[in-house]
Amino acid sequence: MNFDQADFEVRCEWGEKGVLKLAPISDVVVIIDVLSFSTCIDIANSRGAIIFPYQWKDKSAKAFARSVNAELANKRGSSHYSLSPASLISISKETRLVLPSPNGSSLSLATGATPTLTGCLRNCRAIALAAMNYGRQIAVIPAGEKWNDESLRPSFEDLMGAGAIISYLEGSLSPEAQLAVAAYRGVRQSLRHLMKQCVSGQELIERGFEQDVNLASEIDVSNCVPTLVDGTYINSTR
Numbered sequence: 001m002n003f004d005q006a007d008f009e010v011r012c013e014w015g016e017k018g019v020l021k022l023a024p025i026s027d028v029v030v031i032i033d034v035l036s037f038s039t040c041i042d043i044a045n046s047r048g049a050i051i052f053p054y055q056w057k058d059k060s061a062k063a064f065a066r067s068v069n070a071e072l073a074n075k076r077g078s079s080h081y082s083l084s085p086a087s088l089i090s091i092s093k094e095t096r097l098v099l100p101s102p103n104g105s106s107l108s109l110a111t112g113a114t115p116t117l118t119g120c121l122r123n124c125r126a127i128a129l130a131a132m133n134y135g136r137q138i139a140v141i142p143a144g145e146k147w148n149d150e151s152l153r154p155s156f157e158d159l160m161g162a163g164a165i166i167s168y169l170e171g172s173l174s175p176e177a178q179l180a181v182a183a184y185r186g187v188r189q190s191l192r193h194l195m196k197q198c199v200s201g202q203e204l205i206e207r208g209f210e211q212d213v214n215l216a217s218e219i220d221v222s223n224c225v226p227t228l229v230d231g232t233y234i235n236s237t238r
Contacts, residue, residue, distance in 0.1 A: 009171030027135025037104025048093035128168030
């Protein structure tokens with residue numbers, strides 16, 4: 001049986017399996033990891049930084065950073081760049097930064113030859129407009145989170161990011177894409193408050209990263225279009 005939503009132009013599916021299913025039949029893939037990978041990329045790229053997504057934060061990440069003449073993001077909460085949007089607000093132009101992420105980076109690196117963008121609430125309109133320039137077959141992939149056993153946990157914030165982007169897309173929407181839009185429009189007016197109440201938001205706030213949640217909750221405030229080119233995210237609107 002066919003489960004790839006191919007009867008529709010705009011498709012929405014979760015996680016790595018969603019990427020593997022939809023990327024080969026799509027003109028462009030949009031990766032969504034609102035808390036915090038996609039928000040980090042938007043902020044960094046909009047300031048002229050170049051970001052290398054990387055799947056693991058281990059010794060191989062250090063070696064990779066050296067091989068591409070880039071800095072390696074530190075642990076969240078450190079005094080330097082990390083997977084914290086707030087840490088990237090003042091990132092220097094043309095900084096080369098390796099950003100390990102088990103969700104956003106992993107999905108970005110799984111799209112193969114299909115053009116790849118990463119979007120969030122901040123750049124939802126800009127990403128949608130850019131995606132339609134690639135063609136009508138658009139795959140929107142909310143990353144979700146992972147349980148301790150590594151299984152997928154669909155997340156509130158990534159469903160909202162998907163819905164925000166899809167709300168600006170033209171073409172026939174799969175039922176999954178329609179659901180994301182309906183969910184987003186249903187709570188848009190209270191979204192900032194709900195972002196702080198959802199599981200991922202509460203986790204970050206408890207760890208002292210409320211500013212990250214605030215930054216990720218801003219809607220359509222950025223024209224940045226992070227585009228994966230030769231394994232790096234750059235702002236294609238520059």
